[in-house]
Amino acid sequence: MAKVQVLNVAVLDNPSPFGNPFQFEITFECMEDLPEDLEWKIIYVGSAESEEYDQTLDSVLVGPVPAGRHMFVFQADAPVPSLIPESDAVGVTVVLITCTYRGQEFIRIGYYVNNEYTDAELRENPPLKPDYGQLQRNILASNPRVTRFHINWEGGSEKMEDSENVDPAPNAMLPPACPPGKALGLMPDNSMDCL
């Protein structure tokens, strides 16, 4: 079973202007002392069309992790606007938090993100070129989508069964590149352990 369980993720500074850094306060619990660090990543899905617009906002190592309950705040800079296709700047997209241990991803938390203008005028008539200064980012904090994967927690060469060791296949669970709305819709209601 998983040695690390994510108990809660609180979305801080939400809603906030588009340029503000992302802040997630993550509470997790660890069953036994981990000899290696956990690696957390925040991935911003720039466009539903293609994975190439995914931006890894930041990755951070978390450790040492003794057995117990821990919390930390993961802060990452806002996505670089120039890497986002202009047509996808406004509207619903997804931000992902993933955690890997020994290079294996064991949890993926997805949030819907809605970017819209606060100004009614702009909302009615959005400029052709997005005005990032006026955009507000709203993360749908109440509805995280969690996918957990079985990984080999032991360092040994012992291989886990195939089904447990498969990389999160693009069509099996939320692929970073899927159209955001569709991708989240595909996920079963109880999105635990899709494998």
Add this chain to the structure above:
Amino acid sequence: MKLLKPSWVTHDGKPIFSVDIHPDGTKFATGGQGEDSGKVVIWNMAPVLREDDEKNENIPKMLCQMDNHLACVNCVRWSNNGLYLASGGDDKLVMVWKKAAFIGPSTVFGSSSKLANVEQWRCVTILRNHTGDVMDVAWSPHDVWLASCSVDNTIVIWNARKFPEIVTTLKGHTGLVKGLTWDPVGKYIASQADDHSLKVWRTMDWQLETNITKPFNECGGTTHVLRLSWSPDGQYVVSAHAMNNSGPTAQIIERDGWKTNMDFVGHRKAVTVVKFNPKIFKKKQRNGNAPRPSCPYCCCAVGSKDRSLSVWLTSLKRPLVVIHDLFDKSIMDITWTLNGLGVLVCSMDGTVAFLDFSQDELGDPLNEEEKNTIHQNIYGKSLAVTMETQLSTTVIENPEMLKYQQERQAAQSAIIAQATGPDNQTPKLANVVNGESLEDIRKNLLKKQVETRTADGRRRITPLCIAQLDTGDFSPALFNSVPILPGSSVSTTLIPQLSSDSNTATSLCLRAPPEPPATSPTKNTDDKESGNPSVNSAALKSNLLLTSASKIEPMKALDSRFTERSKPAPGMFSVCVRGKEASGHKDWKVKEDTSSDSEDKGTQRIPPLAKRKADMDGVEVVEKRKKGRPRKDTKIMMNVPHSYPQVRAVYLGLENELCVRACVRPCVQVGTDPVTYVEVENEVSVVAGARISQLRCCREKSEWDIVLPSRIVLTAGSSDVVAVACEDRTLSVFSASGRRLIPSIMLPAPMSALHCSAFFVMALTASATLSVWYANDPSVPHSTVNQCVLTEQGVPVVGLSSGKTYCFSPSMETWNLIVDKQDSLVQCADFRNCISSLGALGATGPLAITQGRNLSAGQLASRLSSAPHHLQQGMTLAFLENQLCSSLLLLSANEYRHWLLIYTRFLVSEGYEQRLRELCKDLLGPVHKSSSTSWEPKVLGLRKRDLLMEVLPVVGQNLRFQRLFTEYQDQLELLRLK
């Protein structure tokens, strides 16, 4: 009988493979298939039992669900103490769960269902060893071991005190092992497998006891589980799927000879599960009818693939009830409530059913005490040392005791209240860390958290630890200390919580003694056979049972062949009746051992003899003679001449010392009225070559025994004392109820005679010189004095390089042994349960200094867990009494008080009433002053009655001693008023 199918107990329609009711009856666990993992769910029992509770929205039905198993859960089992839940599944893992004490309701993060987990159960250990699906798990009596069986054909015995330590792996099955059951007495474990066999394994050496194949030869096809069960009286094992005349049966296997003459028939398809009711019943006495003595009987539920359930009483030839079409698919597991009147059944179709019986239907359940009496009668030992369940039936007899108990409870609940914080109902995660509220921390977490850069320039955050896992019970470090919390994250509110948690660990140990109830080959069995009435107070109270218990109604459900009485259980052997027919001359009664157990004992004694051969020159003749003779001489009964009317002594001789040492069971009659027997057994094997001697004394109804580290060569007794001389030239004197009166006295030379009269002990040695005796002591050759201390109180203490330390007693004019580092008693004594939290303070003083850090008390204690309980008890007792006497001798008041309290706690927890009584009596002294009494009101400057006031609350902790408590409390009160 009432039948209920609680529709809300469901795994969303997926199969439920296992069900088990918590020992306290308030909840039950189910295990089975989850969404895409295994699933364990803990349910509230109240809505099953009461309709009102079922309708009440405020009463939660589901308490917790855990989907940590990667694949289907095949078995869930609560430990007997109810603290842990073990689950085994297709993911090859066994998980052990424990309730998290201080975390409130929560949901699973990200799950769509908003159902909160009311209780938090978290996995404390994952046991990995099996290479295939785990099919069944079972906790041993007293939760010493956890057994798991698997489709990898093996059974693994885990050390439940030190997970994940493996005690042993039982290999021998050639097919998938699908069911396990422990003998309620703890001597065996039985397993059933697809290889058409049922195997019984001994817990003593983990070897195969018997392999039963005949009833299973015809078995074809595969049954998902084969959950067999052992009857609560221990007399029968009932198998799952067996065949008789091509019909499916549940085979009854008798403990006596593992005979397979009877079975339960009637099911049309394979039997998947058998479960005995934990209670033994006796016929309900109807009004008006004259009470007829009836035999106790057992009750058993059988579930089958044919979807029907049958319930049998061993006193009836036909089933009590058969319920067809209860489920749509095969029955998978059955569990009884602890009161024996309710039963939960689960099925592959994903539903459970609850059957509620009345006492009219099943009979009157025997209480724990009566059940123990039955065990005592059949096996010569009782399972219960001081079981809580037993105490619950005890009535508090006087207001003092009630007040005291209430105060205790109040104090305990105060501690709990403190631990769970101000808000009792929803104990939350620590709200305060380092004096800061969690909210404050969260506000500043980003600023405060430590962030560094790794060598390759990556960000690295050190997470803030906000809670320790409250699962440290398995770690010995928690035992008596507050665990070390990592640096900055020490939480002030966590400390009381954690320490209260460690309290539970302690009480757990108190409840479950560290030994498995492995059978004692010698002690109790021959107590019984010798014709002395059993001294167990429980046995006396329920004497009605004494007569009937020995013939528990055998299963004659379908086979009327009736075994009239259970034969003496293996391990018993007949011994001639002592004393009464003792003629006026010395006669040696030689008895041949008859049982396999005593055979074992016999062979165990051979190695030390062989070893001695190497040690000593010139004894070969004797050795050969011994070998040449039949092994009869390993056990010799000796009756002593009545040459003195008052005093009897046996002289085991010095010139043929070897013979005597090898022989081992002289029986001495002491005094004429009351008749007292003293019995000596040398060379009781313990562990790792450590050997001890045992002295047992029976006087009328009372009986006690003590153990000594050295062989006993001489013993004598009077109505008041019993004196024992050992091979190591120590002389020990014990009171009439076996309390050590003075520390071991070192004698300058071998003892030649020993006499006792009233309180006087006379010892005659071969040499009368007292000078430089310790240097001449052949038992410590070439040893030099390496420590010489004069204590503050002016007691000279001399330490020798042999590890022995002596002190001189001016009043007795002898050197007394106070420390012996090789003393096996020291290493084997296990009294850690009895050390109070404040205890360590008292332990400083001359005794502690001389014994030093090298005092390895309890070093071997853990290894002893396989040794019989009474042996360890005896050794601990002997050690504690030694300590008490030594501190007395060293005039160390503090240490005396310290050891006195530990000693009392030990007596109380192990139930030594007589010693306790004598101790209290001595501390109280005579109530009315008279000139003739020699009672000293003070010991080492401490007022004895003050000590008694400290001792009494300890006594009051065990309800069994409430009369003793009251008696002395009253007298103390009386004296204070004067």
